[in-house]
Amino acid sequence: MNYTILICDDDKDILAVLETYLTQEGYQVERAENGLQAVERIQAIRPELTGYSDYEELAVIEQDVASKQDVRVQQPAYPSETAATPIHLVILDIMMPVLDGIQAAVRIRQTSNVPIIFLSAKAEDTDRILGLNMGGDDYITKPFNPLELLARVKAALRRYARLGGMQPGSDQPADHAEQPASANTYQTGDLVLNDDLKRVTLDDQEVTLTALEYNILRLLMTNMERVFTSTQIYETVWDEPAFQVPKTVSVHIRHIREKIEINPKEPQYLKVIYGLGYKVVKLS
Amino acid sequence: MSKLLSSRFIQSRITTIVSLVVGYLASVSVVQQISWGFYQYVQNHFWLPYGWLPLSLLLLMAAILVFAASIRAADAATSQRLQTVDTPTLAIITLSFVLLSFSIDRQGGLSFYWSPVLMLFTMVTYLAFMLTFAALVLQLRDRHLRTSAYVIQYLRVFPMNSLPGALMAAVVIGNLALLLIFNPGLSNRVDQSIMLQLLSAITVLAMSLFCSHTLSLEEQYERAHVDKIQAERFKTELITNVSHDIRTPLTSIINYIGLIKALSIEDATLNEYVEVLDNKSNRLKVLIDDLMEASKASTGNISVNLEEIDLTEIVGQIAGEFDERLEERSLTLVLNQPEHHIVVHADSRHLWRVLENLFGNIVKYALPGTRVFAEITLHDSSLLSSSTAALCPVLILRNTSETPLELSGDALTDQFIQGDRSRQTEGSGLGLYIAKSLMDMMEGSLTVRTYGDLFEVVLAFNRWRA
Numbered sequence: 207m208n209y210t211i212l213i214c215d216d217d218k219d220i221l222a223v224l225e226t227y228l229t230q231e232g233y234q235v236e237r238a239e240n241g242l243q244a245v246e247r248i249q250a251i252r253p254e255l256t257g258y259s260d261y262e263e264l265a266v267i268e269q270d271v272a273s274k275q276d277v278r279v280q281q282p283a284y285p286s287e288t289a290a291t292p293i294h295l296v297i298l299d300i301m302m303p304v305l306d307g308i309q310a311a312v313r314i315r316q317t318s319n320v321p322i323i324f325l326s327a328k329a330e331d332t333d334r335i336l337g338l339n340m341g342g343d344d345y346i347t348k349p350f351n352p353l354e355l356l357a358r359v360k361a362a363l364r365r366y367a368r369l370g371g372m373q374p375g376s377d378q379p380a381d382h383a384e385q386p387a388s389a390n391t392y393q394t395g396d397l398v399l400n401d402d403l404k405r406v407t408l409d410d411q412e413v414t415l416t417a418l419e420y421n422i423l424r425l426l427m428t429n430m431e432r433v434f435t436s437t438q439i440y441e442t443v444w445d446e447p448a449f450q451v452p453k454t455v456s457v458h459i460r461h462i463r464e465k466i467e468i469n470p471k472e473p474q475y476l477k478v479i480y481g482l483g484y485k486v487v488k489l490s
Numbered sequence: 491m492s493k494l495l496s497s498r499f500i501q502s503r504i505t506t507i508v509s510l511v512v513g514y515l516a517s518v519s520v521v522q523q524i525s526w527g528f529y530q531y532v533q534n535h536f537w538l539p540y541g542w543l544p545l546s547l548l549l550l551m552a553a554i555l556v557f558a559a560s561i562r563a564a565d566a567a568t569s570q571r572l573q574t575v576d577t578p579t580l581a582i583i584t585l586s587f588v589l590l591s592f593s594i595d596r597q598g599g600l601s602f603y604w605s606p607v608l609m610l611f612t613m614v615t616y617l618a619f620m621l622t623f624a625a626l627v628l629q630l631r632d633r634h635l636r637t638s639a640y641v642i643q644y645l646r647v648f649p650m651n652s653l654p655g656a657l658m659a660a661v662v663i664g665n666l667a668l669l670l671i672f673n674p675g676l677s678n679r680v681d682q683s684i685m686l687q688l689l690s691a692i693t694v695l696a697m698s699l700f701c702s703h704t705l706s707l708e709e710q711y712e713r714a715h716v717d718k719i720q721a722e723r724f725k726t727e728l729i730t731n732v733s734h735d736i737r738t739p740l741t742s743i744i745n746y747i748g749l750i751k752a753l754s755i756e757d758a759t760l761n762e763y764v765e766v767l768d769n770k771s772n773r774l775k776v777l778i779d780d781l782m783e784a785s786k787a788s789t790g791n792i793s794v795n796l797e798e799i800d801l802t803e804i805v806g807q808i809a810g811e812f813d814e815r816l817e818e819r820s821l822t823l824v825l826n827q828p829e830h831h832i833v834v835h836a837d838s839r840h841l842w843r844v845l846e847n848l849f850g851n852i853v854k855y856a857l858p859g860t861r862v863f864a865e866i867t868l869h870d871s872s873l874l875s876s877s878t879a880a881l882c883p884v885l886i887l888r889n890t891s892e893t894p895l896e897l898s899g900d901a902l903t904d905q906f907i908q909g910d911r912s913r914q915t916e917g918s919g920l921g922l923y924i925a926k927s928l929m930d931m932m933e934g935s936l937t938v939r940t941y942g943d944l945f946e947v948v949l950a951f952n953r954w955r956a
Contacts, residue, residue, distance in 0.1 A: 436803060436807075453810045478807060483803070
């Protein structure tokens with residue numbers, strides 16, 4: 207399926223570079239230069255479904271902007287025939303003129319459950335938390351690594367597809383093949399561990415793990431959300447006398463993380479609980 | 491009443507001094523008259539149990555109760571503290587004290603020919619005294635210790651074991667002793683008591699002058715401190731905003747360099763130039779992040795959640811994290827830790843950052859092919875700093891520096907410092923400074939020591955579970 211991604215940033219150079227990366231990966235790209243344009247573009251998709259109570263408020267904002275900046279209100283940049291094209295993902299900057307990214311995300315969430323990835327120069331934890339609470343699915347800080355961005359875009363699209371967001375109007379998750387096939391399959395997000403086949407797949411692609419790595423991951427995935435100390439992991443997985451247990455376990459954990467995480471420094475699945483141990487996070 | 495409390499009259503130093511002197515004078519006379527009056531009372535009016543005294547005592551008790559209750563209530567509703575609760579309480583306390591002094595004077599005053607003057611004195615003084623006292627209590631509760639609690643200030647600036655402190659204490663105690671010995675109230679040797687009162691008044695005056703001097707010093711310090719905090723906050727905000735503004739163009743630079751690198755360019759020179767651009771722009775990114783973190787950490791603009799952390803575990807974790815980078819530089823890490831686990835109270839993310847910075851330094855600056863020592867042990871912290879705490883857990887990291895260390899340990903933890911001053915490597919020079927600031931915030935300490943080429947960092951944790 208050909209996905210359409212809406213990119214929204216007030217810096218044209220960044221829009222250009224994003225477009226280059228995304229089109230190289232085969233995505234359709236549309237641009238918006240401020241939050242309001244992005245909101246309009248999303249709401250243009252299904253005007254009959256919006257039931258949007260804030261339309262008047264929106265009009266007021268437009269007028270405000272028009273009077274403040276003394277320019278004509280920009281006509282929606284999208285002619286009516288493209289207005290029907292669904293958007294599958296939004297990449298939103300936060301600090302933008304007219305309507306900032308956070309407010310834009312709140313407005314988009316009123317009518318649509320399209321995945322939103324924030325891309326912002328604000329790198330503090332509080333900004334991250336705010337972004338994720340205000341309807342963001344992911345948060346990437348500038349300057350960003352293009353490979354990480356693409357991987358996160360891919361992951362977000364996959365989650366969206368699996369949860370059935372692609373069919374407008376249907377609330378039921380689509381049937382999918384990766385439904386746990388047997389009791390010995392454990393899944394979190396896109397990471398699946400099948401204990402019958404002794405196989406780990408990430409996004410349907412097999413991950414090559416050593417025997418020790420597999421055993422550690424199996425221990426953590428069969429007890430998701432539970433924190434294991436390095437000693438507990440060592441005692442379960444290894445069968446040799448302990449020597450510098452925390453360090454040994456930590457090395458293996460890092461190797462696993464490098465294999466299953468998009469960005470091993472900011473793991474999604476296998477989290478390090480500093481000074482305590484390790485756990486696998488349960489994701490939908 | 492609260493308006494009165496905040497007025498210049500009450501806050502002025504002259505009021506404080508005068509009220510102290512007069513209050514002291516009056517309280518001396520009260521002491522006399524309590525004993526004298528009580529004696530008279532028991533002697534002559536034993537059959538009259540109801541007078542002013544029980545009534546005012548009762549009022550005083552009630553006032554104390556109301557006051558305690560009001561403090562509780564005020565704590566519950568922290569938003570509106572001063573105005574609502576304290577005015578009636580103050581009124582009651584003041585009134586009851588005036589009544590009390592009046593009653594005492596009335597009982598004993600009969601034998602003093604100058605007692606109406608004294609009575610007036612006592613009333614006015616108690617009023618002023620109570621207001622000052624109330625201001626003190628309120629400000630104590632609001633933790634403005636520095637500007638109000640002059641008694642505490644006095645003790646802090648002139649502690650009992652210093653010479654001026656000891657002198658003052660001797661004078662005061664001597665005076666009190668003289669009072670008790672020579673003037674038990676049973677005699678009415680007025681001439682002697684006047685002498686004594688003059689003596690005490692001089693004492694009190696001297697004390698007040700000391701206090702006011704201390705206060706003015708403290709005020710200056712406070713003002714400078716506030717200015718400094720504001721300047722620091724401004725600096726942090728400036729750095730945060732600027733770094734946001736720099737990040738956006740930097741994003742374009744880094745990404746366009748990435749795009750250029752993705753083109754297949756034959757020209758070797760051009761490739762070399764692009765490589766330089768790539769390195770430098772990434773260095774700039776690290777620099778901005780570190781700068782922001784350093785400014786936040788040094789101004790305390792960062793939250794700290796102390797939790798229980800297994801020191802052995804977290805050191806093992808960081809060692810595993812840096813395992814390969816250490817191997818690349820042929821460094822051997824020797825972990826030296828006790829059998830039992832040591833649990834410290836620290837913020838796990840901040841501690842992780844500290845360890846990341848320290849191990850990052852080791853990877854960058856240690857002489858390849860040498861051993862790096864990490865030792866966890868219990869240590870006498872008084873050897874590290876002037877603090878008096880006995881044993882505390884420490885983590886000691888030792889490595890051999892690749893380049894000669896030209897700076898002392900203390901200078902190395904300053905901002906923008908790198909040991910060889912050359913700034914050739916990828917660091918920002920802020921790593922140790924950030925680590926030290928974070929350790930300070932977690933009530934620990936970071937000490938750097940150098941012995942020739944041996945570089946040693948000692949992390950001490952003052953809060954831990956024994």
